[in-house]
Amino acid sequence: MGLFGLLFGWPLAPVHAVVRLGELIQEQVERELRDPAAVRRRLEAIEEARRAGEISEEEEARAVEEVLRLMTTGPRRG
Numbered sequence: 001m002g003l004f005g006l007l008f009g010w011p012l013a014p015v016h017a018v019v020r021l022g023e024l025i026q027e028q029v030e031r032e033l034r035d036p037a038a039v040r041r042r043l044e045a046i047e048e049a050r051r052a053g054e055i056s057e058e059e060e061a062r063a064v065e066e067v068l069r070l071m072t073t074g075p076r077r078g
Contacts, residue, residue, distance in 0.1 A: 033070045033071060034071055039067060039071050042067050043064060043067055046060055046063045046064055046067070047060070
């Protein structure tokens with residue numbers, strides 16, 4: 001890269017740092033979505049909400065489906 005690249009690349013360093021930070025956050029979120037203990041906690045919370053009458057059977061089914069979809073495919077990009 002040399003001196004020329006360093007001089008003209010330096011102003012973009014904060015942009016590169018923010019992009020890398022976003023990538024690291026995304027990787028961490030994806031790891032947590034697939035963590036078996038976290039998935040189990042989310043499924044248990046959904047089941048408890050259903051037992052407490054906070055959500056309907058349909059809402060429970062949709063929530064379980066969403067947890068499983070997130071575990072297998074990751075978050076939606078949008």
